[in-house]
Amino acid sequence: MTTTTTNWTQEKIEALVRPNLLNLKAYSSARAEFKGRADVLLDANESPWPTGRNRYPDPSSTELRHALGKFKNFDPDQIVFGNGSDELVDQITRIFCAPDDAVHALPPTFGMYKVAAGIAGAEFRATNLMTDFTIPVEALKASWDERSKILWLCSPNNPSGNAIDAAVLEDLIVSFPGIVVLDEAYIDFVPARSFLPRLADFPNLIITQTLSKGWGMAGIRCGAAFASPFIIRMLNTIKMPYNINVLTTEVALASLGQPEKMQEKVTTLIAERKRLETELAGLECVEYIFPSVTNFLLVRLKDSAAVYQYLLDNAIVVRNQAYQPNAENCLRITAGLAEENDRLLKTLRKFTR
Numbered sequence: 454m455t456t457t458t459t460n461w462t463q464e465k466i467e468a469l470v471r472p473n474l475l476n477l478k479a480y481s482s483a484r485a486e487f488k489g490r491a492d493v494l495l496d497a498n499e500s501p502w503p504t505g506r507n508r509y510p511d512p513s514s515t516e517l518r519h520a521l522g523k524f525k526n527f528d529p530d531q532i533v534f535g536n537g538s539d540e541l542v543d544q545i546t547r548i549f550c551a552p553d554d555a556v557h558a559l560p561p562t563f564g565m566y567k568v569a570a571g572i573a574g575a576e577f578r579a580t581n582l583m584t585d586f587t588i589p590v591e592a593l594k595a596s597w598d599e600r601s602k603i604l605w606l607c608s609p610n611n612p613s614g615n616a617i618d619a620a621v622l623e624d625l626i627v628s629f630p631g632i633v634v635l636d637e638a639y640i641d642f643v644p645a646r647s648f649l650p651r652l653a654d655f656p657n658l659i660i661t662q663t664l665s666k667g668w669g670m671a672g673i674r675c676g677a678a679f680a681s682p683f684i685i686r687m688l689n690t691i692k693m694p695y696n697i698n699v700l701t702t703e704v705a706l707a708s709l710g711q712p713e714k715m716q717e718k719v720t721t722l723i724a725e726r727k728r729l730e731t732e733l734a735g736l737e738c739v740e741y742i743f744p745s746v747t748n749f750l751l752v753r754l755k756d757s758a759a760v761y762q763y764l765l766d767n768a769i770v771v772r773n774q775a776y777q778p779n780a781e782n783c784l785r786i787t788a789g790l791a792e793e794n795d796r797l798l799k800t801l802r803k804f805t806r
Contacts, residue, residue: 641667
């Protein structure tokens with residue numbers, strides 16, 4: 454594939470940023486400003502007793518950035534962490550969007566894109582995915598104009614489970630007049646589809662990933678953004694100084710140090726997702742199962758409301774997606790442990806309308 458990115462200069466990217474942020478001076482702690490060896494730390498009003506938790510975390514998450522950069526074969530200086538990807542969605546929106554601006558997304562997709570736009574006062578423009586959850590490219594392009602600042606693309610997409618075709622992605626990144634954010638939260642289940650190796654080709658591209666899914670670390674709230682040095686500088690300018698705490702850092706470093714364990718879990722979940730797909734397809738209440746490359750399935754049922762309530766009555770929680778565009782009568786079902794999936798299937802086999 455060829456790319457056409459020469460029109461994107463740093464000056465054009467800067468023009469997309471809210472003007473008041475370009476000269477904003479980020480909060481800086483003495484610890485961040487200090488370079489070299491420090492034997493006595495009397496700068497931050499911390500407790501001096503060495504509990505292992507008495508010091509503020511590294512505001513730059515240096516060790517964690519280098520660990521993730523090594524694993525991803527990516528420049529650690531072009532990585533910034535968020536308190537989950539949610540924080541990054543909010544930060545990106547606040548950097549580029551004023552109330553007169555517009556953001557674009559393709560429902561059904563991650564709901565925080567719309568929430569972040571609402572918080573910023575920006576217009577949220579939705580172009581619904583097709584019934585097979587592919588992108589209506591021409592309709593999407595017809596929706597953007599000089600007010601368009603951000604295009605959110607989720608690949609693999611939540612809740613549909615499909616990945617966007619690479620040629621379509623490239624076309625949209627090159628064509629969009631603003632910042633394109635590619636949310637790769639589920640990329641660990643299909644790493645070959647990641648655009649991270651090509652990020653340098655697209656100056657207007659931001660890629661977000663997370664330790665929540667394949668790494669199994671949702672509870673520590675650790676997301677990462679990968680972008681050009683200028684965009685990373687802007688993200689560092691507006692982020693809270695200690696947004697990644699010591700405990701999160703310790704757990705994340707330990708996990709990144711054992712990638713083979715992550716891969717074992719991913720392999721198991723993919724096998725369980727395929728088993729669920731096969732078993733669910735044989736149930737009378739199931740009408741259709743959408744193809745997925747993630748750790749979940751979007752399942753169309755004959756009566757999703759009845760099945761959803763039946764599962765709740767049996768202490769099984771799935772995600773109701775029936776209110777989403779082109780997801781009528783659909784439930785999103787995550788692949789769990791084998792025994793959890795067995796219980797789900799056993800319960801559904803007993804369901805009668």
